[in-house]
Amino acid sequence: MQLLQTIEEVHKVFDTQGSSPLLVTCEDFRDWVCKYDRFPKYLFNELIGSEFAKLWDIKTPETSFIKVKPEHVPIGKFPQLQLTWFEKECFGSLYLENSKEIDHSIISMFEDKSFRNKISDKEDFLKIALFDIWIANEDRNYNNFNLLLYISPEKLNFFYAIDHVNIFNTSFLDYGIAELTEDDSIIKTDLAKILFGKNKKLSDIVDTLVEKFYLCTENCQNNLDEILDLVPESWNINRVQIKDRIIQNLFSEEWKAQCEDNFRGFVQSFIIN
Structure with a gap:
């Protein structure tokens, strides 16, 4: 980098x-x-x-x-x-000039079907939600979406994820990792309901995202050493310690299965129902 x-x-x-x-x-x-x-x-x-x-x-x-x-x-x-x-x-x-941070003041725009049709990556909203569940990001939720709506030169709208300060349950995996509560997820938002509440293919979308989830986490584990090599020496990070913590917490089969269950449960509770 x-x-x-x-x-x-x-x-x-x-x-x-x-x-x-x-x-x-x-x-x-x-x-x-x-x-x-x-x-x-x-x-x-x-x-x-x-x-x-x-x-x-x-x-x-x-x-x-x-x-x-x-x-x-x-x-x-x-x-x-x-x-x-x-x-x-x-x-x-x-800094993305042609972007707007999503907040409650612009949610009404998404209720317009013609506006929603301009968003070419709506499924990324759920992918980001699943990512947050896996990495225990406590700071992307109803009160703080931490998403940018970016308008590309082709006039298409895209979701960009920003701000990952509060991953690992806003800690350094000092105490392990804990599942997000429903209030810590953007799935429990009006925006999620607007984007997917009437989507008849939602179950297929969820199944596909879960299938990719296991491939993505494997990809992250395979590239962990390369990512840790990016960490500047001046940050004084114990790379051996944090690598062990990440492997034990994020990449355990138990944690990944729990993340899948939580993701499916949140979608069922707050979008489908």
Whole structure:
């Protein structure tokens, strides 16, 4: 993964409840959403979550490591920032200008059939939900979709998954892994019901996603070493320890079977019924 450097002062601090990322411009003359060393282990979660999502063929913004130069951190303008947070490589996601973060203010748009027909990857919504169940992402739900609706140059709409800080039950697998509750899933949302409530092929869609689920998790396990090799030394991550934890928790047959059961149960309870 490429390492980029900033070329000018930070433009903006996004006002979020969590990591409050920055908007920066780098040497490739593109804008990036940059997360920094405020919560060190969360940078690792972002990296693992995005790399695993790519192996699932889930759309995510392009990623990179970013070095924010000290002179580009405007402490006077944003006093909540600390220079020490930028001594390590940051995690960057490409800023997608032609996108809108999904929230309750735009759910009504999806009720229009002509608008829904412009979404070429509706099934990805359920794939992302299954991914979250598997990786125990507690921060994509009714109150916080963490999804972008991206309009491509061809005028098609796509779902992009963002923000994987709170995977592993918002921890570092220190205490194992626990299944998501129904309130932690985007399946229990009006949007899920709008997209799939009248879909007569929903059972087939679910069966296909579950079949791919086992292939995707196997692909993630096969590429785990390569992904861990991406982790910067400056993050001070014990790779041997976290590899053991990931294998024991995410890739156990018991956990995968439990994820399948939860996924099917959520779909039955909140979409079909």
